[in-house]
Amino acid sequence: MPDRPLSVTLREVARAAGVSTASASRALAHSDRVSVELRGRILAAAERLGYAPNFAARSLAARRSGLIGVMVNTLAEPHLADTLTALERRLAAAGYGLVIVAPQGASGPSLTRALQQLLGRGAEGLVLADTAHARELSPVLRARRLPWIAMADDALGGELAIDGGRRRGAELACRYLLDLGHRRFGVIACDAATAAGVVDALPGGVVAGTAPVQDGDAAQAAMQRLLDQQDRPTAVICDRDLYALAAVRACLGQGVSVPSAVSIIGFGDADFARRAVPALTTLRIASAAVGEHLAASLLACLEHGTPPPGFVTPIKLVVRESTGPAPR
Amino acid sequence: MPDRPLSVTLREVARAAGVSTASASRALAHSDRVSVELRGRILAAAERLGYAPNFAARSLAARRSGLIGVMVNTLAEPHLADTLTALERRLAAAGYGLVIVAPQGASGPSLTRALQQLLGRGAEGLVLADTAHARELSPVLRARRLPWIAMADDALGGELAIDGGRRRGAELACRYLLDLGHRRFGVIACDAATAAGVVDALPGGVVAGTAPVQDGDAAQAAMQRLLDQQDRPTAVICDRDLYALAAVRACLGQGVSVPSAVSIIGFGDADFARRAVPALTTLRIASAAVGEHLAASLLACLEHGTPPPGFVTPIKLVVRESTGPAPR
DNA sequence: CTGAAAGCGCTTACAG
DNA sequence: CTGAAAGCGCTTACAG
Numbered sequence: 001m002p003d004r005p006l007s008v009t010l011r012e013v014a015r016a017a018g019v020s021t022a023s024a025s026r027a028l029a030h031s032d033r034v035s036v037e038l039r040g041r042i043l044a045a046a047e048r049l050g051y052a053p054n055f056a057a058r059s060l061a062a063r064r065s066g067l068i069g070v071m072v073n074t075l076a077e078p079h080l081a082d083t084l085t086a087l088e089r090r091l092a093a094a095g096y097g098l099v100i101v102a103p104q105g106a107s108g109p110s111l112t113r114a115l116q117q118l119l120g121r122g123a124e125g126l127v128l129a130d131t132a133h134a135r136e137l138s139p140v141l142r143a144r145r146l147p148w149i150a151m152a153d154d155a156l157g158g159e160l161a162i163d164g165g166r167r168r169g170a171e172l173a174c175r176y177l178l179d180l181g182h183r184r185f186g187v188i189a190c191d192a193a194t195a196a197g198v199v200d201a202l203p204g205g206v207v208a209g210t211a212p213v214q215d216g217d218a219a220q221a222a223m224q225r226l227l228d229q230q231d232r233p234t235a236v237i238c239d240r241d242l243y244a245l246a247a248v249r250a251c252l253g254q255g256v257s258v259p260s261a262v263s264i265i266g267f268g269d270a271d272f273a274r275r276a277v278p279a280l281t282t283l284r285i286a287s288a289a290v291g292e293h294l295a296a297s298l299l300a301c302l303e304h305g306t307p308p309p310g311f312v313t314p315i316k317l318v319v320r321e322s323t324g325p326a327p328r
Numbered sequence: 329m330p331d332r333p334l335s336v337t338l339r340e341v342a343r344a345a346g347v348s349t350a351s352a353s354r355a356l357a358h359s360d361r362v363s364v365e366l367r368g369r370i371l372a373a374a375e376r377l378g379y380a381p382n383f384a385a386r387s388l389a390a391r392r393s394g395l396i397g398v399m400v401n402t403l404a405e406p407h408l409a410d411t412l413t414a415l416e417r418r419l420a421a422a423g424y425g426l427v428i429v430a431p432q433g434a435s436g437p438s439l440t441r442a443l444q445q446l447l448g449r450g451a452e453g454l455v456l457a458d459t460a461h462a463r464e465l466s467p468v469l470r471a472r473r474l475p476w477i478a479m480a481d482d483a484l485g486g487e488l489a490i491d492g493g494r495r496r497g498a499e500l501a502c503r504y505l506l507d508l509g510h511r512r513f514g515v516i517a518c519d520a521a522t523a524a525g526v527v528d529a530l531p532g533g534v535v536a537g538t539a540p541v542q543d544g545d546a547a548q549a550a551m552q553r554l555l556d557q558q559d560r561p562t563a564v565i566c567d568r569d570l571y572a573l574a575a576v577r578a579c580l581g582q583g584v585s586v587p588s589a590v591s592i593i594g595f596g597d598a599d600f601a602r603r604a605v606p607a608l609t610t611l612r613i614a615s616a617a618v619g620e621h622l623a624a625s626l627l628a629c630l631e632h633g634t635p636p637p638g639f640v641t642p643i644k645l646v647v648r649e650s651t652g653p654a655p656r
Numbered sequence: 657c658t659g660a661a662a663g664c665g666c667t668t669a670c671a672g
Numbered sequence: 673c674t675g676a677a678a679g680c681g682c683t684t685a686c687a688g
Contacts, residue, residue, distance in 0.1 A: 007447070009665060009666085010665065010666060010667095011665075011666090019674080019675085020674070020675045020676075021665090021666075021667090021675090022667080022668080022674070022675055022676080022677095023673085023674060023675075025666070025667055025668085026667090026668090026673095026674090029667080033673080034673070034674080035673055035674085038673080038674080052444050052447055052448050053448050053665090053666080054388070054448060054450070054664085054665050054666070055384075055448045055449045055450070055666095056383075056384040056385075056387035056388045056393065056449070056450055056664085056665080056666090057384075057388050057664070057665035057666035057667090057680090058665080058666055058667075059384035059666090059680090060382070060384045060385050060388055060664090060665080060666070060667090060679090060680045060681065060682085061665075061666040061667040061668080061679080061680055062666075062667055062668085062680085063667090063680070065384065074409070074413050075403065075408075075409035075410075075412050075413045075416075076409040076410050076413060077409075080403075080409070081402070081403035081404040081405075081408070081409055082403075082404050084403050085402050085403045085404060085430050088428065088429065088430045089430060089432065092429065092430075092441065092442070092445070097427060097429070097445055097449065098427070098428055098429075099425060099426070099427060100416065100426055100428055101416065101420065101425070101426075102413050102416045102417060102420075104417065113420065114420070116380050117420070117425055119335070119380055120380050120381050120382060120383045121383045121384070121425065122382070122383070122384055216599060216602070216603055220603070241600075242599050242600060242603065245600055245603040245604065246603045248603075248605065249603050249604075249605055249607075252605050270600070271544060271570050272569075272570060272573055272598070272600040272604070274544070275544055275548070275570065275573040275574045275576075275577050276573065276577075276600070276604060276605075277576065277577055277580050277604075277605060279577075337681060337682085338681065338682060338683095339681075339682090347658080347659085348658070348659045348660075349659090349681090349682075349683090350658070350659055350660080350661095350683080350684080351657085351658060351659075353682070353683055353684085354657095354658090354683090354684095357683080361657080362657070362658080363657055363658085366657080366658080381681090381682080382680085382681050382682070383682095384680085384681080384682090385664090385680070385681030385682035385683090386681080386682055386683075387664085387682090388663090388664045388665065388666085388680090388681080388682070388683090389663080389664055389681075389682040389683040389684080390664085390682075390683055390684085391664070391683090
């Protein structure tokens with residue numbers, strides 16, 4: 001380890017410019033509260049010395065961290081990457097950084113530790129990507145008066161919430177398929193709530209079967225079961241493109257053609273959706289727009305304390321090759 | 329804003345336990361440098377008051393942040409999510425947090441600002457996911473004596489580096505295809521260097537064409553061109569599963585069957601690879617293992633100052649339906 | 657083993 | 673507009 005400090009401090013900049021650290025600090029933060037002349041000298045000195053502020057010191061003194069906390073279940077969730085990239089960029093432009101934690105499971109010590117990390121780092125706002133986390137933490141967050149947004153379909157009792165678009169997506173998909181003449185539907189979804197959301201969007205009595213499913217294998221098996229039913233569905237709605245792909249594979253494996261015998265629709269417009277054979281009809285979400293909205297909402301809360309205007313996840317149906325008219 | 333502080337400080341814990349803040353601090357950090365009796369009182373008080381340490385203050389006083397910086401080009405890179413999730417978990421268990429930045433582009437003000445963020449937050453070690461970033465920053469990182477790892481194929485002049493496995497993957501793929509009798513190869517890769525790596529793994533004169541490609545559309549077009557050649561390849565190696573899928577689609581669109589006329593091999597074993605029709609033969613990387621290795625390496629450097637033992641990315645060939653014997 | 661004290665690098669009332 | 677000073681919440685030599 002070298003003896004001299006690796007980084008230049010404000011004090012050194014101030015000395016080089018022949019001013020107090022107070023002025024140096026002001027020149028850097030509020031350029032208008034210092035004369036142009038001083039400011040010039042200070043900025044030049046900072047530049048020349050390669051000054052980089054120490055955020056920990058700044059946090060401590062200013063009582064704000066400039067950090068937004070993000071809690072995810074896993075970063076591997078489809079679309080999360082795009083959303084977070086957009087969030088990070090928008091926040092960085094406003095001078096905020098991102099701390100990300102990924103607790104294992106929706107409760108227990110790992111969750112607690114993750115929250116401690118975020119709180120201990122002084123996060124000024126939180127983004128909760130996982131509904132279960134949001135549900136678990138909402139009381140303590142409320143008590144702390146910390147602005148937070150859950151990326152979830154339901155509003156979790158009035159907090160900022162961003163709707164994932166699944167419900168509206170379900171409506172779009174159902175309307176489209178009904179128009180094509182389909183009357184027997186299957187639903188393959190991650191959880192029962194989502195499946196129920198789809199069922200709600202359908203006229204009574206038209207559902208052939210629903211299957212909550214956790215991975216591609218389960219989705220494929222679920223499709224298999226749907227095909228074995230006597231009153232087999234002619235259209236299957238999946239809440240992930242991966243499940244739709246698995247469903248297609250199950251059909252083709254049985255010699256059931258897609259879309260002439262069964263129409264299949266996915267969710268998300270993942271990168272592979274348009275390149276699959278048949279290319280997947282799916283619901284596309286503007287993930288980057290979601291990230292930007294998250295950022296804008298949080299910033300609005302932090303700066304004016306006002307909750308942001310409502311946001312409706314941009315979503316649209318992309319019709320490709322995996323859907324068609326109902327067989328007669 | 330409520331007047332009373334939202335969070336409990338060490339001083340309050342110390343007072344509640346009837347000890348000095350020095351002892352309280354020691355009880356929390358080095359449990360062995362304080363008597364069992366005091367420790368009991370202090371821990372109980374901390375628990376009772378719901379004490380959560382202020383990391384900014386801790387950073388400042390201890391001159392270490394407990395933070396590892398991660399710089400990515402985009403979080404949407406395949407496998408990065410799994411790698412980072414594993415990295416985060418392993419690091420969290422060791423008491424370290426993660427700061428992530430995503431500068432736009434490989435140089436310029438955005439890169440500078442991103443680095444400032446990481447440095448300013450006191451990152452004790454860095455993970456650079458993007459080769460271009462690593463190349464650009466390596467001099468300044470070296471000067472700062474900051475431990476860092478690049479997730480790149482080349483070692484960038486001796487720093488810690490983790491090989492992405494592409495080169496070894498290329499060898500595995502080539503050997504397999506050569507054994508199947510293929511003699512004319514196509515290569516569809518993100519950049520010329522990767523393509524060259526594949527070509528190196530092939531005996532001279534067996535390459536029909538290579539195409540550097542940036543997205544799925546380009547991959548599909550590249551496959552198209554390969555098919556139009558008079559001496560069309562019988563095997564195509566792609567450096568992403570998405571490109572392989574696009575290549576398959578191009579073939580099927582021309583009535584060229586896969587794998588009987590053309591074998592296609594991907595890279596990464598993305599979630600969709602096994603569900604595509606035909607299911608993709610591909611090279612699988614253990615992304616979580618990579619994340620764990622990154623964490624272990626950095627921790628080793630931080631704790632003992634010793635560079636970690638070499639690491640070879642676990643990679644293996646997964647044979648599925650998109651490859652077969654060369655047509656005669 | 658324990659505590660009083662100094663100090664980490666900043667920001668921000670408070671005077672002038 | 674500018675500066676001297678206090679203080680943010682911790683950790684860590686330094687004495688005892």
